[in-house]
Amino acid sequence: MKFEKVLIVEGKSDRIRVRRVLAEPIEIICTHGTISPYHLEELLTPYEEHEIYVFMDADEDGEKTRALFKRxxxxxxxxxxxxxxxxxxxTPYNVLAAVLQAAHFEVRPEFLIVRR
Structure with a gap:
């Protein structure tokens, strides 16, 4: 199966949670925390022709990894x-769904419902 989009997350738990929300088959790659430029290049070389999306945690490690991607x-x-x-x-599923949908990913409609 050929994927046009690649989503980069930090860990396995992130990948599992995001995959549950998505309604389209995409490649989700884990960085397993902060990585070096060399390992980043090695990780992404097979995906040079793909749209790359980065979804990191809002913490110090996530911001370091995000800065590396930006560079x-x-x-x-x-x-x-x-x-x-x-x-x-x-992050609650409905918030993940909203973030992913805003980035033009197909999400499962049941996660777009705001639960009270």
């Missing part, structure tokens, strides 16, 4: 969770 891959599109949630894996 090394300036065309990458950055997605942000609200700082109140700090991590992608603790």
């Amino acid at each position: 090394e891959y300036p065309l990458a599109i950055h997605l942000y969770t609200e700082k109140v949630y700090k991590e992608v894996e603790t």
